[in-house]
Amino acid sequence: MARVMTAPASSPSSPSSSWRRRPWVRWATPLLIVAVLAVLPLVGTEFQNETLARIGVFAVAVLGLNVVMGYTGQVSLGQIFFLGFGAYVTAYGVSQDWNIVLVFVLACLLPAAAGLLVALAAARLGGLAIAMVTIALPIVGVPLAKRLNEYTGGSQGLSARFAESPEGSGLYDDQWTLYLVIAIGGVVFLLTHFLVRGKYGRAFAIVKGNENVAASMGISPYRYKVLAFTIASAIGGVSGFLYMLVIQYTSPETMSFGHSIELLAAMVIGGAASIVGSLLGGAFYVLVPQLTNQVDASLTALLQGAILLVVLFVLPGGLASLPRALTRGRRRLRAGRGPAAPPTTPSSTPGSGTAAEQPETERQGHA
Amino acid sequence: MGEFVQLVVDGLSTGSVYAAIALAIVLVHSATGLVNFAQGGMAVLAAYVAWVLTNQSVPLVVAVLASIVFSFVLGAVVERYLMRRFERGDPDTAVVVTIGLLTLITGIAGWLWSYNNQQFPSLFPLDTVSFLGVSISIRSIGTTLSIVAVMIVLQLLFVRTKLGLALRAVAINPQSAAFSGLPVERLLMVGWGLAAVLGAVAGALVAPQLTLTPGMLDNALVYALAAVILGGLTSPVGVVIAAWMIGVLENLAAVYVPFIGHDLKIAVPFILLFVVLVVRPQGLFGRKTVVRV
Amino acid sequence: MTLLELEDVTASYGPVQVLDGVTLSVPENGAVGILGANGAGKTTTLRAISGTVRAGGRIVFDGKDIRGMRPDQVAAQGIAHVPEGRGTLGDLTVRENLMVGAYLRKDRKGIDEDVDYCLDLFPNLRERITSNASALSGGEQQMLAVSRGIMSKPRLMLLDEASLGLAPSTAKNVYDAIRRLRVESGIAMLVVEQNANLAFTLVDTATVLETGRNALTGSSAELKGMDEIRRAYLGG
Numbered sequence: 001m002a003r004v005m006t007a008p009a010s011s012p013s014s015p016s017s018s019w020r021r022r023p024w025v026r027w028a029t030p031l032l033i034v035a036v037l038a039v040l041p042l043v044g045t046e047f048q049n050e051t052l053a054r055i056g057v058f059a060v061a062v063l064g065l066n067v068v069m070g071y072t073g074q075v076s077l078g079q080i081f082f083l084g085f086g087a088y089v090t091a092y093g094v095s096q097d098w099n100i101v102l103v104f105v106l107a108c109l110l111p112a113a114a115g116l117l118v119a120l121a122a123a124r125l126g127g128l129a130i131a132m133v134t135i136a137l138p139i140v141g142v143p144l145a146k147r148l149n150e151y152t153g154g155s156q157g158l159s160a161r162f163a164e165s166p167e168g169s170g171l172y173d174d175q176w177t178l179y180l181v182i183a184i185g186g187v188v189f190l191l192t193h194f195l196v197r198g199k200y201g202r203a204f205a206i207v208k209g210n211e212n213v214a215a216s217m218g219i220s221p222y223r224y225k226v227l228a229f230t231i232a233s234a235i236g237g238v239s240g241f242l243y244m245l246v247i248q249y250t251s252p253e254t255m256s257f258g259h260s261i262e263l264l265a266a267m268v269i270g271g272a273a274s275i276v277g278s279l280l281g282g283a284f285y286v287l288v289p290q291l292t293n294q295v296d297a298s299l300t301a302l303l304q305g306a307i308l309l310v311v312l313f314v315l316p317g318g319l320a321s322l323p324r325a326l327t328r329g330r331r332r333l334r335a336g337r338g339p340a341a342p343p344t345t346p347s348s349t350p351g352s353g354t355a356a357e358q359p360e361t362e363r364q365g366h367a
Numbered sequence: 368m369g370e371f372v373q374l375v376v377d378g379l380s381t382g383s384v385y386a387a388i389a390l391a392i393v394l395v396h397s398a399t400g401l402v403n404f405a406q407g408g409m410a411v412l413a414a415y416v417a418w419v420l421t422n423q424s425v426p427l428v429v430a431v432l433a434s435i436v437f438s439f440v441l442g443a444v445v446e447r448y449l450m451r452r453f454e455r456g457d458p459d460t461a462v463v464v465t466i467g468l469l470t471l472i473t474g475i476a477g478w479l480w481s482y483n484n485q486q487f488p489s490l491f492p493l494d495t496v497s498f499l500g501v502s503i504s505i506r507s508i509g510t511t512l513s514i515v516a517v518m519i520v521l522q523l524l525f526v527r528t529k530l531g532l533a534l535r536a537v538a539i540n541p542q543s544a545a546f547s548g549l550p551v552e553r554l555l556m557v558g559w560g561l562a563a564v565l566g567a568v569a570g571a572l573v574a575p576q577l578t579l580t581p582g583m584l585d586n587a588l589v590y591a592l593a594a595v596i597l598g599g600l601t602s603p604v605g606v607v608i609a610a611w612m613i614g615v616l617e618n619l620a621a622v623y624v625p626f627i628g629h630d631l632k633i634a635v636p637f638i639l640l641f642v643v644l645v646v647r648p649q650g651l652f653g654r655k656t657v658v659r660v
Numbered sequence: 661m662t663l664l665e666l667e668d669v670t671a672s673y674g675p676v677q678v679l680d681g682v683t684l685s686v687p688e689n690g691a692v693g694i695l696g697a698n699g700a701g702k703t704t705t706l707r708a709i710s711g712t713v714r715a716g717g718r719i720v721f722d723g724k725d726i727r728g729m730r731p732d733q734v735a736a737q738g739i740a741h742v743p744e745g746r747g748t749l750g751d752l753t754v755r756e757n758l759m760v761g762a763y764l765r766k767d768r769k770g771i772d773e774d775v776d777y778c779l780d781l782f783p784n785l786r787e788r789i790t791s792n793a794s795a796l797s798g799g800e801q802q803m804l805a806v807s808r809g810i811m812s813k814p815r816l817m818l819l820d821e822a823s824l825g826l827a828p829s830t831a832k833n834v835y836d837a838i839r840r841l842r843v844e845s846g847i848a849m850l851v852v853e854q855n856a857n858l859a860f861t862l863v864d865t866a867t868v869l870e871t872g873r874n875a876l877t878g879s880s881a882e883l884k885g886m887d888e889i890r891r892a893y894l895g896g
Contacts, residue, residue: 075459077466121644125596128402131462132592133644135404136637139589143630257585261470268463298481301581302474308467309449312460529763536749536760542712543747547812548735548764 037186041171041178049174050246051286056181057242059282060188062267063275064235069264070272071196072228073208074130078118078137080263082111082233084145084255086240091158091250092151100162107241108234115233116226123225130225138260145252157251160244181242188238193275195231204228258301265308271320280319372501374618380507382614383514386607387569388584388591389598390518391562393606397538398558399446399454401461405468407584407591409445410566412472413438414574414583415480418487427488431571435564442563443556450559451552476581487574510572517568518607521561534558586633590614593636597643613639663688663848664709664739664816669717670872671701671708678704679715680872684850686816691842691849693859693866693880700869702852703744706818709850710734710741721816736764740809744820744852746801748808750794754785757793757804761811771811778807781837799830806838816848823855835861860884 041049065079086107093103122133145152152158165176195201203224206214211221244250253259266285271277288307292300311318315325388406395403413434420430449468453461491509495502525531536544537554545551570584577583594613598605617635620627627635664686671679679701686692694702708715711731719727721737735741740761749757758778762771779786782803788796793804802822809817822838823831835858842849842862853859859866860880867877876883 069459073457073459075462121641124644128458128462129596131404131459132402132596133637133640135592136589136633136640139586140631140634140637143633147628147631258582261466264463264466265470296478298478300474301470302478305467305469305471305474309464309471312453312464312467316460529759532752532756532759533763535752535756539749539751540747542731543743543749544760545712545731546710546735546741546743546747547761547808548732549760550732552730 037182041175041182044178046172046174049178051290053174053178053181053246055279055282055286056178056185057239057246057282058263058266058285059279060185060242061236061239061263062270062281062285063189063192063278064232064239065263065267066273066278066281067192067196067204067235068225068228068232069267070274070277071201071208072204072225074123074225074228075128075264076134076229076232077131077260077264078134079232079236080255080260081137081141082115082236083240083243083263084138084141084250084252085111085114086237087243087250087254088145088152088158088240089237090241090244091153091160094160094162094244095158104238104241108237111237111240112230112234115236116230118233119226119229123222123229130229135257135260138255138257141255142252142257145255152252155252157249157253159249161248163245177246180245184238184242188235189275189278192235196273196275200224200227262304265304267318269308269311269318271318274318274320277318277320284319369501370622371619373503374622375615376503376507376511378615378618379611380510380614381573381618382611383511384569384573385587385590385594385614386610387514387517387565388587389594389606389610390521390603391565391569392591392595393600393603394562394565395559396600398534398555399450401450401454401458401465402592402595403562404462404465404588405445405472406562406566407588408469408472409438409441409563410570411579411581411583412441412476413563413567414487414570414579415476417571418485418574418579419480421488427490431490431567434571435567438563438567439560442559442561445563446556446559447552451555454555473581480581482581485579487571487579489575490572506576513572514568517565521565524561530557534561589633590636593640596640597636661688662686663690663722664850665718665720666705666709667718667720669705669708669715669719671704671713671715673713678872679708681717681874682708682869682872683874684867684877686848686850688815689846689848690865691851691863693856693863694850694852694869695856695859695866695883696869696875699871701872702869703820704872705869706741706743706820706850706852710739710818712741735812738813738815739818740812740814740816741818742805742809742820742822744824746805748793748796748801748804751792753792754789754796754804757808758811761808763812765811765813770813774811774813778810781810781841782807799826799834802826802834803837806834806841810841810845810847814847816850819849819851819853821852821854823853823858831855831858838862 040052044052061079061083064082065076068074068076068079089107089110090103093106094100098106118134118137119130122130125133146155149155163173163177163180165171165173169176171179196204203214203219206217206219207221207224207228214221214224240250243254262285266281267278268281269284270279270281288304289300292303315321317325388410391406391410392403395401395406416437417427417430417434420433421427425433445468450461450464453464489506490513491506493504493506495504496508497503523531525535533544533549533554534557536547537549537551538558541551541555544554569587573587574583590613591610594606594610597613598607598609613636616639617632620635621629621632662685666682666684669679669682670677678699682701682705684692684694684705694705696702704713707713709719709721709726711726711729711734715727717727719725721734721739724737726734726737726739729737731741749760752760755775758775759771762774765771779789782800784800785803785807788800793801796804806817806819806822809819819838822834826834838849839862841847849862851859851863860883863880865877865879866883868875868883876886878886
């Protein structure tokens with residue numbers, strides 16, 4: 001630990017933060033992201049593209065959960081229900097040969113309407129009651145989906161394919177699908193970004209901070225909680241549409257209680273109230289089971305629970321806050337151990353390797 | 368008529384199981400202001416402990432008693448080492464911690480004992496008794512009576528003993544209680560331990576019927592939460608009545624309301640809840656001042 | 661013989677230093693007042709003693725360093741903190757509140773005697789013995805809070821703003837009873853009070869705090885007429 005502070009006195013963090021503030025960087029970063037996203041589907045293997053597309057699907061779902069939970073502070077255990085609902089609407093619409101744009105709109109609107117209805121009742125109690133009511137959504141949703149087999153195909157579920165790569169585009173299906181996910185998901189992320197930065201986002205934050213303060217400022221906590229929940233449900237519906245696009249099959253199992261909890265875990269681990277955190281959460285949701293399944297499938301839940309608890313203990317802001325936490329930790333280290341520097345100087349040679357690695361991990365966190 | 372009575376008695380029996388878990392949730396909430404979503408999961412873990420012991424040919428009653436002791440320790444340890452640092456913070460974060468705990472416990476149970484259903488021996492014979500020309504299952508009556516007995520013992524503990532008085536005092540105002548020398552931290556551990564014991568009793572009683580799986584009590588947790596909201600977080604009596612009401616109503620609805628049937632009966636408490644929330648947001652028995660939840 | 665001794669005690673809430681070196685001592689059977697304007701650190705001084713805020717400096721009770729102890733451990737040493745705002749346990753009855761006060765005691769007979777003593781000291785409580793504490797009037801709650809302190813059979817009582825929010829006649833009644841308690845029981849007292857005149861009816865000596873430091877210490881008689889006292893209260 002003490003080795004870090006033997007690094008040159010000119011701290012690397014201050015130039016890097018001013019570097020980030022330069023105008024051309026601010027302007028070029030989005031462009032770079034767009035360029036990377038545009039090229040990405042063309043260079044990956046089919047498996048990589050499919051994995052990325054699935055990450056996109058669940059990143060959108062996690063983003064929706066973040067709107068109500070991360071930004072507005074209302075624990076929701078029902079987000080997966082809206083994903084499932086959107087997926088069923090999509091599958092049904094496609095099977096009826098409806099126009100795909102209409103299907104998309106319905107896949108947003110119907111879950112939003114359901115969310116509105118639930119929130120109107122649940123938000124009345126405030127606080128944890130939303131968590132206690134929304135936990136019922138997946139638990140009721142699964143038997144409900146089995147029951148309504150005329151529309152849902154019962155336990156068998158529904159398949160739908162509607163995203164074949166257009167003739168003449170020269171794209172494989174997996175590439176085309178990934179492009180669609182990036183486009184639709186990108187728009188949702190962008191809109192949400194503006195939402196949470198804007199007037200509504202500030203109101204959400206105040207409601208999250210203290211409902212009494214919000215009420216005294218003329219911000220009705222009830223109305224904004226209902227609004228946030230409804231938006232989250234609509235985004236959930238979009239993720240359901242994307243789910244059908246990518247996975248092309250849904251069944252009652254899609255919205256099971258276990259998945260609902262995994263989604264919540266993914267959000268917290270990725271980072272609450274963070275756009276980047278939603279992406280990381282989506283990645284966590286998809287990649288961790290993929291990895292644990294290779295070792296031992298029965299370990300998945302255990303690992304997810306353990307990781308969730310560890311994150312809550314050591315990194316409450318989730319993975320998205322890792323760079324900041326690291327910078328802060330290093331600064332504290334430097335400040336705290338500063339006076340003790342002379343006696344530890346001899347250990348600088350063996351330690352220089354780690355000192356060089358430290359900024360590396362931080363940069364990875366930013367990506 | 369016979370069917371109706373049997374449905375009501377069975378409903379009371381499952382309602383008692385929900386009531387026990389709901390009471391555990393209320394107990395923890397009054398002591399630490401948290402809603403413990405892992406309450407059912409902890410009970411499942413206790414049931415597995417009892418099951419493992421019976422497989423080692425330990426007599427069932429002894430195994431269940433051992434699992435109750437295990438639960439008390441588990442509850443206390445969870446409070447001390449997991450929940451304590453989140454108790455004074457944001458309640459939403461604390462809820463997420465309990466959800467993490469639920470996932471972890473489910474994961475541990477699934478990893479150690481697989482996700483397959485295990486047969487759990489029943490504490491009561493599977494016969495029925497005839498009463499006024501109606502046959503009623505002994506297991507249902509036994510389950511109900513056992514849980515009612517546990518509740519009465521707990522009630523006596525809270526009202527009649529020094530420990531109970533101390534637990535209530537700490538629940539009302541921990542800091543002020545400390546000024547009289549009450550060891551607040553230890554009492555919180557005891558509160559969590561007792562809640563876990565309630566859950567363990569419920570788990571052991573319902574496991575034969577549901578068969579033992581890591582997610583055995585997920586549905587029961589949902590019912591219990593519905594009962595807690597319906598009854599009001601501050602009203603133990605209200606919660607028990609609500610739980611019984613849910614148990615009976617869902618049983619009746621499953622048979623007499625064709626659309627609901629057995630598969631959708633879990634929607635019953637939530638239809639009820641929906642109506643109540645719109646009409647009476649503080650719950651059926653709760654007090655208005657505590658709507659903060 | 662000194663019972664409680666504070667030497668250069670410091671405390672802060674986050675970055676705000678509230679106590680900046682408070683020194684005082686309470687003799688056995690004595691009664692000492694802490695006076696001062698709002699925010700001078702009076703309540704915090706009591707909290708530092710009872711372990712509800714982290715403190716620096718030296719806090720010695722009966723020859724034992726109690727700084728850093730938990731509130732329940734401090735209580736077990738024989739210090740009863742009667743907090744500002746009374747801290748009665750609303751959902752418990754008056755009798756149960758008294759029994760909570762006696763939590764650390766095992767002498768059944770003594771407990772019964774002390775319950776009687778409290779009800780004798782505060783006859784209002786006798787009629788309300790089975791009521792919930794939350795149903796009591798402000799004055800009755802204050803009486804209950806003091807009684808709960810008595811029930812722990814303390815050697816030192818920390819009294820915080822016992823007159824707060826009470827009608828003048830009620831406040832006087834409460835102080836009359838506390839004075840009687842002091843004479844009959846010999847419990848030492850450290851008294852925080854906004855109303856200096858009321859405080860001087862109870863305490864022998866007092867210290868005036870200003871922004872977390874002792875500004876002035878003296879006997880009640882000395883302090884009574886002083887300009888400094890007026891200055892401390894009127895902020896002049």
